Amino acid sequence: MMMNGIHSAPVLPPMIDTHCHLDDHQFESDLEYVISASRTANVRRWVLIGYDPVRWSSAISLSASTDGMYHSLGVHPALASVWDDTVAQRLRQKLVESKAVAVGEAGLDFYRDNAPLDIQGPAFVGQLRIAAEIGLPLIIHMRDANADIIRILRSEATLPRLVFHSFDGSTEVMDFVIESQSWVGIGGLATRQKSSELREMLARVPSDRMLLETDSPYLVPAKQKDRRNQPSMVAVIATMMAEYLETTPEELARTTTANAEHLFGLPHD
Numbered sequence: 269m270m271m272n273g274i275h276s277a278p279v280l281p282p283m284i285d286t287h288c289h290l291d292d293h294q295f296e297s298d299l300e301y302v303i304s305a306s307r308t309a310n311v312r313r314w315v316l317i318g319y320d321p322v323r324w325s326s327a328i329s330l331s332a333s334t335d336g337m338y339h340s341l342g343v344h345p346a347l348a349s350v351w352d353d354t355v356a357q358r359l360r361q362k363l364v365e366s367k368a369v370a371v372g373e374a375g376l377d378f379y380r381d382n383a384p385l386d387i388q389g390p391a392f393v394g395q396l397r398i399a400a401e402i403g404l405p406l407i408i409h410m411r412d413a414n415a416d417i418i419r420i421l422r423s424e425a426t427l428p429r430l431v432f433h434s435f436d437g438s439t440e441v442m443d444f445v446i447e448s449q450s451w452v453g454i455g456g457l458a459t460r461q462k463s464s465e466l467r468e469m470l471a472r473v474p475s476d477r478m479l480l481e482t483d484s485p486y487l488v489p490a491k492q493k494d495r496r497n498q499p500s501m502v503a504v505i506a507t508m509m510a511e512y513l514e515t516t517p518e519e520l521a522r523t524t525t526a527n528a529e530h531l532f533g534l535p536h537d
């Protein structure tokens with residue numbers, strides 16, 4: 269069978285895309301097709317990450333109307349300047365009312381021309397505290413922010429369970445991940461040729477802390493013609509990454525699905 273220009277491997281056990289943006293405009297015209305291609309690859313559940321307050325409502329409706337879709341709500345570090353008490357209040361309320369499975373993505377991103385730490389910091393800390401207070405995991409987005417992330421996390425009295433989405437941190441951040449028993453999202457970035465150091469770090473993650481994700485439509489895995497990433501690629505990521513993680517694609521699919529069910533409180537598939 270041909271799928272997006274690659275020969276797909278035998279179908280793996282049921283998988284979950286724990287981080288995707290299916291409400292992105294890049295899926296506007298063919299979302300049904302994307303969902304059905306995902307189901308065909310046995311990636312049959314998704315966590316939609318609603319990271320922009322103006323899109324929280326549409327993220328909630330999309331997940332409510334799609335069988336197997338769950339959602340997280342938060343404020344992305346690139347949007348941190350919108351953070352204030354009103355947004356915090358609305359976030360807390362929407363998370364509870366809509367039965368979100370996580371908070372985020374939230375964190376720090378100094379890669380692009382984003383706001384400085386005094387703007388991004390309070391939004392991150394505010395979401396950490398909301399997650400801890402209502403008992404949901406927090407999904408962390410971080411880029412070029414290793415030292416600040418560790419400093420903030422170490423200074424919080426109570427931390428929620430943490431997911432380092434598409435992990436791309438330093439050795440020190442990986443030390444923190446392991447020490448704090450946090451979860452790590454493994455996606456397309458790790459499959460790229462230039463990511464050998466990253467793969468070595470990921471091999472340190474205990475198997476019960478690994479999750480699979482695509483970050484669709486971003487971070488397409490290596491060797492794909494289609495530059496738009498999509499959830500069916502979780503199967504490709506599992507196949508490409510298993511050997512580096514000293515396991516098999518089948519076992520990686522099974523373990524990461526069980527991990528996601530446990531972390532996000534999803535029913536057993």
Ligand SMILES: [Zn+2]
Nearest residue numbers: 287317373483
């Ligand atoms: Zn994302």
